[in-house]
Amino acid sequence: MQRILAFFLLILLFACDTDTSDRNPYLQEIGFRFDINTNLPLYSDLTNEGSAIYIGNSQAGTRGIFVIKTLSAFAGYRAFEASCPNHTPSNCSTMTLDTSRNSVTCECDEYNYSLFTGQLLTKLDDDQRFYNMLEYRVSAGNGVISVTN
Numbered sequence: 001m002q003r004i005l006a007f008f009l010l011i012l013l014f015a016c017d018t019d020t021s022d023r024n025p026y027l028q029e030i031g032f033r034f035d036i037n038t039n040l041p042l043y044s045d046l047t048n049e050g051s052a053i054y055i056g057n058s059q060a061g062t063r064g065i066f067v068i069k070t071l072s073a074f075a076g077y078r079a080f081e082a083s084c085p086n087h088t089p090s091n092c093s094t095m096t097l098d099t100s101r102n103s104v105t106c107e108c109d110e111y112n113y114s115l116f117t118g119q120l121l122t123k124l125d126d127d128q129r130f131y132n133m134l135e136y137r138v139s140a141g142n143g144v145i146s147v148t149n
Helices: 002-015 041-047
Strands: 033-037 052-055 065-069 077-081 096-098 103-105 112-114 135-141 144-148
Touching (some): 041 065, 052 096, 065 144
Antiparallel strands (some): 033 144, 052 065, 065 077, 077 135, 096 103
């Protein structure tokens, strides 16, 4: 019986994963909370599905955040860091929003990302390691969207 217990404990020990290779080395994951009142004219675009906005507030993310209203079936909203995930924060790393395509572009290397998924849309020619956009937690209710990390 002790051997069986020791065997299961050994399996449990090796099943734990401490690999942090998926962490983005370019972006810090800072803690913050930013509330968005969709009743205000500044944020009223977020009442329409498929609409996205950039919030350049210094208290929201590293270089601001992008928020998009998705289909209600998918929790309603998604929020992403506005700094390019494949560069250290700099003058060119704050991405620009293209509302016609619901995508953002990094000015450093013209990388293009989807705001619906956060994935890199630009096809890379080499075997370079790349990171998708850093997504933040979003909760919504009573006309207020809370973005937290």
